[in-house]
Amino acid sequence: MYLIFDHDEVLAAWAAQRIPNMGRGFSSGSRAIGVMDDILQAVVIYHDYFPEFGTCQVSIAAASPRWAQRGIIRALLSVPFEQYGVRKLGSMIASNNPRALRFNKGIGFKQEATLRHQFGHKIHGIVTSMMADEFQRIYGSQKVMSAETSPNLSRKTGVEFFSKDLPAHAANA
Numbered sequence: 001m002y003l004i005f006d007h008d009e010v011l012a013a014w015a016a017q018r019i020p021n022m023g024r025g026f027s028s029g030s031r032a033i034g035v036m037d038d039i040l041q042a043v044v045i046y047h048d049y050f051p052e053f054g055t056c057q058v059s060i061a062a063a064s065p066r067w068a069q070r071g072i073i074r075a076l077l078s079v080p081f082e083q084y085g086v087r088k089l090g091s092m093i094a095s096n097n098p099r100a101l102r103f104n105k106g107i108g109f110k111q112e113a114t115l116r117h118q119f120g121h122k123i124h125g126i127v128t129s130m131m132a133d134e135f136q137r138i139y140g141s142q143k144v145m146s147a148e149t150s151p152n153l154s155r156k157t158g159v160e161f162f163s164k165d166l167p168a169h170a171a172n173a
Contacts, residue, residue, distance in 0.1 A: 001041070001067060003075070004034035015043040015061035021094050021119040026059070033076060041067035044076045046084075054087035056080040060103075073107050074139040081135045088131055095124040104128045108138045 004011065011032035016025040026032075030047035034040050042062035049056040058080065062068070080086045091109060093100045096119075105111075109128040118125030 001035055001037050001069070001072060003072075004036055004040070005032075007034070008032045011040075011043045012045055014040060015045050015059060018061035018063070019059060020097060021123070022059075031079075033079070035067040035072060035076075037066070039063065044079075046080055049080075049084060049086070051084070054085070055090060056084055056086045056088075057090050057092075059091065060100075068103070077107070077130070077135060077139065081132050082141070086132065088129055089135070090127065090129040092118070092125045092127050094119045095126055101126060101128075108134055110134075 008031055011034045012026045012030055014034075015032065016022045026045050026047050029049070030045050032043055032045050035042040035044075041064060042060060045059045045061075047057050047059065058077075077089070080089050090112075091104055092115070093104060095101075095114070105128075107130075109130050111126060112129050113127040115125035115127060117123065
């Protein structure tokens with residue numbers, strides 16, 4: 001597996017097509033990282049970043065669960081916590097998506113609130129979050145997600161390498 005970056009619009013469009021209730025897609029200024037092997041397996045979108053509050057939202061879309069390895073998840077979650085310096089990473093999931101709710105809980109997010117009828121009649125928004133100290137406790141501190149440290153990425157996370165090249169077929173997968 002390897003990570004694709006610097007293709008925010010293409011990756012965000014791929015993710016928006018796969019996330020129920022996404023509506024209009026992601027706002028401009030959102031950043032995206034894709035997880036590839038022979039095809040695009042998953043995309044993580046970092047959006048609604050407010051440096052003055054130390055908060056950011058994350059949304060994840062996947063074609064299969066194959067990508068969800070601890071080292072990859074750690075590397076992807078390190079972006080807002082270790083690069084952006086956020087103290088809180090949030091996500092909102094529709095209540096009719098139990099698989100996504102289980103995934104978020106499994107990687108360390110905690111439920112904070114329920115927004116009633118957020119995604120339509122009887123489809124509530126479940127607000128989840130992870131704090132920086134929770135991230136550190138679960139995943140540790142390694143600061144691996146930067147161009148300067150990417151040669152060490154394989155040793156630290158199990159991710160083979162970084163790539164800035166998005167294969168032509170990847171967005172069609």
